[in-house]
Amino acid sequence: MVDDAELTETWTRLMGLFMSRRNVLFEAFAELQLTPPHGHAIITLMHGGPTRMRDMATHMACDASYITAVADRLEELGLAERRPAADDRRVKELALTPKGEQVAARLDAVFTEPPAALRELSRADQAHLSRITKLLFDGATDAEWMPPRTLR
Amino acid sequence: MVDDAELTETWTRLMGLFMSRRNVLFEAFAELQLTPPHGHAIITLMHGGPTRMRDMATHMACDASYITAVADRLEELGLAERRPAADDRRVKELALTPKGEQVAARLDAVFTEPPAALRELSRADQAHLSRITKLLFDGATDAEWMPPRTLR
DNA sequence: TATTGTTATACTCTATAACTATA
DNA sequence: TATAGTTATAGAGTATAACAATA
Numbered sequence: 325m326v327d328d329a330e331l332t333e334t335w336t337r338l339m340g341l342f343m344s345r346r347n348v349l350f351e352a353f354a355e356l357q358l359t360p361p362h363g364h365a366i367i368t369l370m371h372g373g374p375t376r377m378r379d380m381a382t383h384m385a386c387d388a389s390y391i392t393a394v395a396d397r398l399e400e401l402g403l404a405e406r407r408p409a410a411d412d413r414r415v416k417e418l419a420l421t422p423k424g425e426q427v428a429a430r431l432d433a434v435f436t437e438p439p440a441a442l443r444e445l446s447r448a449d450q451a452h453l454s455r456i457t458k459l460l461f462d463g464a465t466d467a468e469w470m471p472p473r474t475l476r
Numbered sequence: 477m478v479d480d481a482e483l484t485e486t487w488t489r490l491m492g493l494f495m496s497r498r499n500v501l502f503e504a505f506a507e508l509q510l511t512p513p514h515g516h517a518i519i520t521l522m523h524g525g526p527t528r529m530r531d532m533a534t535h536m537a538c539d540a541s542y543i544t545a546v547a548d549r550l551e552e553l554g555l556a557e558r559r560p561a562a563d564d565r566r567v568k569e570l571a572l573t574p575k576g577e578q579v580a581a582r583l584d585a586v587f588t589e590p591p592a593a594l595r596e597l598s599r600a601d602q603a604h605l606s607r608i609t610k611l612l613f614d615g616a617t618d619a620e621w622m623p624p625r626t627l628r
Numbered sequence: 629t630a631t632t633g634t635t636a637t638a639c640t641c642t643a644t645a646a647c648t649a650t651a
Numbered sequence: 652t653a654t655a656g657t658t659a660t661a662g663a664g665t666a667t668a669a670c671a672a673t674a
Contacts, residue, residue, distance in 0.1 A: 330606055335590035337609040341616065342494040359641075378655060387643050392657055414650045414655040438487035441615040449611065452604050454482055457489040459601065463593040464493065511664075530632060539666050544634055566632040566673045 341439050352434045356427060357401065361386070363431050365394050366403055366420060370428035374419035376409065391418075403427055493591050504586045508579060509553065513538070515583050517546050518555055518572060522580035526571035528561065543570075555579055 353363045361384060368383055369375055377395065381388040395418055398404035403424035409415035420428060445453065505515045513536060520535055521527055529547065533540040547570055550556035555576035561567035572580060597605065 331590050331594060331602060332588050334602070334606045334609050335594060336588060337613045338490060339494065339497075341612060342491065344616070345491075361641085376655085388656065389644080389658080390642055393642080395656095409655095412651075412655080416656070436484050436488060438483050439612070439616060441612045441617075442483060442487060444615045445608065445611060449608050450483060450486070453608055454486045456597065456601050456605055457486050459597060460493060460591075460593045461489045463596045464496070464591060465593075513664085528632085540633065541635080541667080542665055545665080547633095564632080564674075568633070 341441070345435075345437075345439060349431070349434050352431055356431075361390075362394055362397060365418075366398065366424055366428040367432050367435070369404060369418060369420045370425065370432060374407065374417040376415050376417055377406075378415070380418060398424070493593070497587075497589075497591060501583070501586050504583055508583075513542075514546055514549060517550065517570075518576055518580040519584050519587070521556060521570060521572045522577065522584060526559065526569040528567050528569055529558075530567070532570060550576070 349363075350360065353360055356363075358366075364384060365380060368380065375383075377391045378388060380394075381391045384391070395404065395406060398418070399406065402421055404418050404420050406416045407419055409417050442450070442453075501515075502512065505512055508515075510518075516536060517532060520532065527535075529543045530540060532546075533543045536543070547556065547558060550570070551558065554573055556570050556572050558568045559571055561569050594602070594605075
């Protein structure tokens with residue numbers, strides 16, 4: 325029997341798991357002396373490769389001037405560097421350093437790593453959950469679903 | 477077949493749903509001219525009743541002085557009010573006004589409302605998901621699980 | 629002396645506006 | 652003239668430290 329209250333409880337339980345993972349990620353940010361936007365930026369660089377500062381501002385939905393500050397900080401930390409773009413002398417690209425690659429990979433792993441409890445489900449339940457989340461994904465409207473690139 | 481990659485994808489899909497709900501809640505905060513901490517505070521008051529300012533600071537994991545600012549703002553908005561505590565004249569309690577009750581209930585509903593996609597699952601899959609999330613809940617260590625009181 | 633809430637203050641995060649150098 | 656990035660500056664959010672009232 326699945327009534328409305330039970331559906332809400334189901335959702336609440338899922339939310340609890342999310343919150344815990346979010347906390348883990350935020351702790352990882354703090355340990356690396358990064359704010360969430362800085363973490364977001366380097367994970368974006370890891371997935372997308374060298375990125376024009378303007379495009380980074382668009383992606384992060386923030387003002388361009390803030391990207392200047394983020395880039396400054398990432399350079400200070402030795403995680404990323406500015407590079408002139410090949411074709412347009414106004415443009416700079418932001419690119420990860422080798423150290424930045426390592427840090428980004430570590431943060432990305434923290435983010436995508438399923439909670440241990442998920443691993444401890446039976447194979448059958450893991451398969452159920454996989455199938456059901458695919459249905460959720462297909463059933464969700466665009467407004468409801470957002471690609472979880474990183475947590476901001 | 478459920479290999480590690482599939483488990484990660486399952487988790488990623490769930491994260492996507494979560495992110496979307498988070499956005500909805502943040503929009504609801506913004507419409508009410510509340511920051512997440514203010515929303516957090518009034519939902520706490522809704523669940524816990526009148527609360528000493530000191531206890532609110534502990535609950536919100538912030539400095540006591542910040543609660544002064546939060547209380548000021550909530551009073552300005554007519555959502556909460558300070559009351560002297562009965563037993564200790566140093567202490568003030570924060571309590572929701574009738575308007576605050578309404579606003580808190582609305583925010584809480586936004587927060588706990590399951591995504592539409594969850595409702596559109598078959599009864600059988602809803603039951604599966606309910607059962608599996610209970611297993612997740614029971615299997616999670618304290619460090620992994622956090623009661624999703626509100627989103628900060 | 630210790631604790632509650634407040635004030636004064638400072639620091640961080642982020643945006644807006646003005647500027648430069650290219651295009 | 653328009654665009655990419657920077658600088659200067661301002662505002663919001665939040666903490667720290669000192670303070671008054673009460674325990």
